[in-house]
Amino acid sequence: MDTETAGDGRETPARRRGQGELEAQVLSVLGEATEPVTAAWVLQRLGSGLSYSTVITILTRLHAKQAVTRTGPKRPVLWQPVANEAGLAALRMRRLLDKQSDRDAVLSSFVSVLSADDEELLRSLLAESGPGAPAAPADRPEG
Known part of the structure; x- marks a missing residue:
């Protein structure tokens, strides 16, 4: 030991x-x-x-x-x-x-437990990522 x-x-x-x-x-x-x-x-x-x-x-x-x-x-x-x-x-x-089959549910659950400060930081980072970033799930065409 x-x-x-x-x-x-x-x-x-x-x-x-x-x-x-x-x-x-x-x-x-x-x-x-x-x-x-x-x-x-x-x-x-x-x-x-x-x-x-x-x-x-x-x-x-x-x-x-x-x-x-x-x-x-x-x-x-x-x-x-x-x-x-x-x-x-x-x-x-x-x-x-x-690894998750329902990415939308996982991301939604993740965001729902963020503190207000973390949520604001995430919003800011997403806004900074600009038009070249991957599309958000709601923006993806249905397949």
């Missing part, structure tokens, strides 16, 4: 990370890079007692989620963020929405 050392020298069980927390940390570290970097570079900057294989696993998962890119088969493999933490959350939201 993984342990951490408390301030008084006692070993305590390691705190379990929240879902996505390690991915967010890796993305944050990648965001500090000025060019594509190796997994070893990421591991060194995380400095949290993780193994190299754990970092590779997280980077591979982020790659599958299209949140990072990686170089081809040459070694060493270099990693670069495509999305920051907010972008990763947006990708997750989009994937969840894409």
Whole structure:
């Protein structure tokens, strides 16, 4: 079992990370890079007692989620963020929405539970997106 050392020298069980927390940390570290970097570079900057294989696993998962890119088969493999933490959350939201059979109901339910400030921000962002943005569901032709 993984342990951490408390301030008084006692070993305590390691705190379990929240879902996505390690991915967010890796993305944050990648965001500090000025060019594509190796997994070893990421591991060194995380400095949290993780193994190299754990970092590779997280980077591979982020790659599958299209949140990072990686170089081809040459070694060493270099990693670069495509999305920051907010972008990763947006990708997750989009994937969840894409899995739903009734997108209109999901979006309607989502909007109905937004705070007034969040609803105003969403309206503002939609207005800013302009004419080149995808059509809203009500604007789509029936098919």
